[in-house]
Amino acid sequence: MNIAILAHEKFPDRAKTALGVLRYGDYDVTAVLDRNNDGSRVGNFVSDVQDAPIVAGMDDLETDEIDALLIGIAPIGGKFDESWRDDVRTALEGGCDVIAGLHYFLETDDEFARLAAEHDCELRDVRKPPADLTVADGVAGEVDAEIILTVGTDCSVGKMTTTMELARDARDAGYDAAVIPTGQTGILIEGWGHPIDRVVSDFTAGAVEEMILEIGDDHDYLFVEGQGSIVHPAYSAVTCGILHGSMADQLVLCHTAGKEVIHGYESFELPALQTYVDLYEGLSEPVSAATVTAGVLNTSGLEDEAAAREAVSAYATELGVPTTDPIRFGTDDVLESLL
Amino acid sequence: MNIAILAHEKFPDRAKTALGVLRYGDYDVTAVLDRNNDGSRVGNFVSDVQDAPIVAGMDDLETDEIDALLIGIAPIGGKFDESWRDDVRTALEGGCDVIAGLHYFLETDDEFARLAAEHDCELRDVRKPPADLTVADGVAGEVDAEIILTVGTDCSVGKMTTTMELARDARDAGYDAAVIPTGQTGILIEGWGHPIDRVVSDFTAGAVEEMILEIGDDHDYLFVEGQGSIVHPAYSAVTCGILHGSMADQLVLCHTAGKEVIHGYESFELPALQTYVDLYEGLSEPVSAATVTAGVLNTSGLEDEAAAREAVSAYATELGVPTTDPIRFGTDDVLESLL
Incomplete structure (x- = not known):
């Protein structure tokens, strides 16, 4: 699966999700999005993970070469930063799924839900727990x-x-x-x-x-x-x-x-x-x-x-x-x- | 507000919500429901709280004298016990609100939601937190x-x-x-x-x-x-x-x-x-x-x-x-x- 990873202004040191996915994930990373490091490469910062170009935003990528945009930063509180909206919109309009681990669920965002439906994309909120959890038995x-x-x-x-x-x-x-x-x-x-x-x-x-x-x-x-x-x-x-x-x-x-x-x-x-x-x-x-x-x-x-x-x-x-x-x-x- | 308190098979020792409400709450308690102590009184078990008769179920009460049925027991896991369903149904059919602090929200129960709408009653799930909570600031x-x-x-x-x-x-x-x-x-x-x-x-x-x-x-x-x-x-x-x-x-x-x-x-x-x-x-x-x-x-x-x-x-x-x-x-x- 080809993915782009959003890590604006945080790559690499405060983008632990991006770094973890680059290092251990089973994804082919097409690019990392970080508007502060546009034009650089992952390998310039971190040597022991898969390399990829760093771009300023989804507009710099061909969306038909990407299966999903993955939100690779997790701010305190797990909120969605509005400065990411253009990239998520571009991804969905280009037919890419969007994967996020935020407390803010993308599927509850009216615009994203509408775009995902229009363009037949999936919004994957991995931080949404199943409904059938319960208390521990101590076992x-x-x-x-x-x-x-x-x-x-x-x-x-x-x-x-x-x-x-x-x-x-x-x-x-x-x-x-x-x-x-x-x-x-x-x-x-x-x-x-x-x-x-x-x-x-x-x-x-x-x-x-x-x-x-x-x-x-x-x-x-x-x-x-x-x-x-x-x-x-x-x-x-x-x-x-x-x-x-x-x-x-x-x-x-x-x-x-x-x-x-x-x-x-x-x-x-x-x-x-x-x-x-x-x-x-x-x-x-x-x-x-x-x-x-x-x-x-x-x-x-x-x-x-x-x-x-x-x-x-x-x-x-x-x-x-x-x-x-x-x-x-x-x-x-x-x-x-x-x- | 006149209430009945459901505490089946647990009153008084394992019915801490019932006991807390009897002792400190600003409610007039018409009766406690405990099928194991039918015919007894609260005062026979606990001396320092308001007294009330103990009955086997809502069928023993006049629902028009009661504003709400309050679920007064909290089993491990906060589940709804199906043996309480008849009492909740009778309460709603008689026009009483139902107040609960369970993890199982009464408002998500199809039958209760329907009965509450039909009989213009409120289902009050006090364990449902507001949607706008967030992480602590340490202040x-x-x-x-x-x-x-x-x-x-x-x-x-x-x-x-x-x-x-x-x-x-x-x-x-x-x-x-x-x-x-x-x-x-x-x-x-x-x-x-x-x-x-x-x-x-x-x-x-x-x-x-x-x-x-x-x-x-x-x-x-x-x-x-x-x-x-x-x-x-x-x-x-x-x-x-x-x-x-x-x-x-x-x-x-x-x-x-x-x-x-x-x-x-x-x-x-x-x-x-x-x-x-x-x-x-x-x-x-x-x-x-x-x-x-x-x-x-x-x-x-x-x-x-x-x-x-x-x-x-x-x-x-x-x-x-x-x-x-x-x-x-x-x-x-x-x-x-x-x-």
Whole structure:
């Protein structure tokens, strides 16, 4: 499937959906839309994903060569940015489907719904959960698979990336491992999953549990995509529901080197790493008694390779478990500890 | 407003909505429906609430004397029990509104919607949140009011009751105190509020924050109705979202004397009380640094008054803060500590 990815003004660092789809998705990416980087290429910013030209908008592309436009950025609150409307309109008028993981559902937008009907296109809102979810029974831990959950010190520190890297490398090493996707990017990559941050809050744990029950007996390892942070002023509910709903056995603590405050909530300082370990393990203890058995540090902000190695090493010392930056240094040591 | 309250097979101990409305609501209760206690009276079970006859069903009542039937029980999952259908049908056919706080919305039930239209009645689903909620900004702590949140060791240990008792007694003592209702019973009693367990999980904290911003500058004290428990296998997401969204200053830890396992999830043992204190305070610390400054023990299961006093006293010793059972021993000591 040929797609264009919309990532205006955010590519690559604040376009985690775009980057996740480029890196792990089963799509042929024709172009990335970013009006701030018009004329450049994906490869100029990120070296380890499929390359593609960056254009200013859908008007620069031949819509008959594209099957779908995918919204590749997820602003706080999941709103639709009106500056994207022209591109979505052009896509629909050119017969392209539009795929989005926003809280704002495209199918509820009168203009988009009308255009989609007129031009026989599909509006795919992957953040729309199924209607039949319910509360957890507290039984996810009963599946055969070992359950490994990524948890974080904040949003956007690398939980989704870590989940995908660990699952892929585990499979490459011959293990039977699968991903439990919980967010829009994971769902777009894996092709299934519940958007946990969009479900009824009472069903948060239940929606995770349902996914684990669905495939947990068919695999030896499940890598559960975590969300948010347990001390996030806005998103901790989702984090807590995933922790308890997954009934994880092991936790991988994800962090970004040098991060000191919560993104978008800069008046809130991150507590010490040990506090995160204590809270995640303490909360888990009465339900599934997970422990932090590995750490992942996002060192993309450190240009110097030696400095990155040193940061990863310091992170390991502080946590007392194996750590890595999976994008930079691979996952061997961490997987050895987890599997 | 004259109402009948449906509480089949659950009155009084597992009918917390019925009991809350009887105790704190501004309704005249014509009857309670409980087919297991037909012919008895509310006063035979509970002494400190308005009395009313208990009947087997709506067929035993004159519907023209009743304005509304209120569903007074909330089963796990918030489902509609088909054994209630005859009573709801009879109510609607007799011209009564039906008020419910279930996850199952009565307005989506074809038969009820049709009957309500035919007989010009209203179906009021108070658990249906408004459509315009969004993520928290992390600013609830900026309102003028001191924010006091009830937290618990489990569901149904007395958080709503404690909230109502503390707010009422604080007002009676001359303080300017208000309630932030977060569940169906609180909303039915107060006449406003967001059903936090029904909102989109990403908006859990935001929905609490919005209520606090709405009235927080108009009062000196806000008593926030807590939900669930931070280590509940199904509901912890809601608990965590309320903790962070409210940005509480003080926490009142609610517990039931003798409780050892999670209701409905009996394979899960409650951790030690000190673990709850550590988790609630630890989670709050990076966001609003709340501390547990009082405890409330539900001693309704202890018939012997001296045993109840002893249990409350032991609870105080264990927590190191003032405690009470507000229904049995009032709130004086606890309020003195909180206000």
